[in-house]
Amino acid sequence: MSKIDAYLHAATRANTRQSYQAAVRHFEVEWGGFLPATADSIARYLADHADTLATNTLKQRLAALAQWHIDQGFPDPTKAPVVKKVFRGIRAVHPAQEKQAKPLQLDDLERIANWLDGAIRTARLAGSRGTELRHRRDKAILLLGFWRGFRGDELIRLQADHVNAVPGEGMTCYFPQTKGDRRYAGTTFKAPALARLCPVEAVVDWMQAARITTGPLFRAIDRWGHVGDAALHPDSLVPLLRAVLANAGITSAELYSAHSLRRGFANWATSNGWDIKTLMQYIGWKNVQTAVRYVDSADPFAKHRIVQTTSASLPLPRE
CATH class of the missing domain: 1.10.150.130 (Tyrosine recombinase, N-terminal domain)
Known part of the structure; x- marks a missing residue:
């Protein structure tokens, strides 16, 4: 060549x-x-x-x-x-109705993280290194994917060399190219250290347990606990996430995908006062239409708006 x-x-x-x-x-x-x-x-x-x-x-x-x-x-x-x-x-x-992944809610995320913490402790006591590593990896994928709003392919492509974590403060994740980066300028995303459900702590724990310092961050693990050299296959991420959700007791796990993490964060952010511009800057979206597709309305059927309007405009009943 x-x-x-x-x-x-x-x-x-x-x-x-x-x-x-x-x-x-x-x-x-x-x-x-x-x-x-x-x-x-x-x-x-x-x-x-x-x-x-x-x-x-x-x-x-x-x-x-x-x-x-x-x-x-x-x-x-x-x-x-x-x-x-x-x-x-x-x-x-053949008109196509757009299908969207179900957003992962924060309370469900906490439920899953708690289940993974228990599963990690159980695996450690049983001396099952492979199982413990898988749970640590899955926890890091879930928390980083949610709090950073990463797509599935971004999680798969993330390199350990490009992760700089400072426990208790935050973490940067660098991508030489992202989906919207047509000029190959590279993009750095920042994730905060949190008091609970912390993505920084989860990623650091995974890297230390798996002894990963270079190469793909998230990898396959065999039954003997050997961590592979290659990144997880893109087609394996959705089954992995659905299996974790099902094991943690989340109903209708088949309705979730890697986009559920992105949609879940977008909905959490807007419900907590983030405006669209701030959300776009944080996620890395370039246009409003893309951002709006990920955010569910607080009143999806316009019920409250209609009730308020009709209540103000309809005449009072006569006595």
């Missing part, structure tokens, strides 16, 4: 490359399409999968196919009028 190829490769995030490769493989191998593709073949591909794939998935497939043609120096067939019209028709016939 030449230096130019290496830099071109580095300009695209790893998970984006993987998803694009999977999309191109699905078109070419599983569906039987030919590359370079024609606009008609792209339109047929969309129509054949309109009943089985979400519109967001189809949109991602189009982006991947467009990028393949651009990279190979071919005209982009996804911009043809027939493709755009077919996609509009699919969205009209």
Whole structure:
């Protein structure tokens, strides 16, 4: 690989490359399409999968196919009028309702942390190093993910080298690139040390117990208590979190995901007086629309607003 190829490769995030490769493989191998593709073949591909794939998935497939043609120096067939019209028709016939993860409430977070503390003590007394380490890691993931509002992929990508924790004060987490950082300027996030449910204490305890000083912060652990060298696989994070929630007695654990930590913090912050601008700066959101999607209204059905309005406007009953 030449230096130019290496830099071109580095300009695209790893998970984006993987998803694009999977999309191109699905078109070419599983569906039987030919590359370079024609606009008609792209339109047929969309129509054949309109009943089985979400519109967001189809949109991602189009982006991947467009990028393949651009990279190979071919005209982009996804911009043809027939493709755009077919996609509009699919969205009209198959409207998609956005699904959101259930936000994790603060009292549930405390309940889970207390359960993990008990499980850590039990595992230590039983001499089960692997179980103890898993519980310490899971506690660090939950508390850091909640109080920093990190996405799942950010937790997975976080490197121990880029974590600077000062017990009793706070912690900084540096990312060479985040989702909104198109200039690769790097972003540093700060997390406070808290009197209870402290993310700093949980992360420090995990790093010391696992003897991690460099490389991925959150890793897999085998049954013998050996900590792996690689980061947790992205697909393992949601099952891990749901298992912890279920074991801690949280009902409907299957409704939660890694985004539940982010949504839970956003709702906690707004209910405690944070304005949207402050929340956006803390989380790292670039636009208001993104922030609003994560925040549940205190009056989701507008009941209180309607009751107050009607009470003031309706005439008093006659005696």
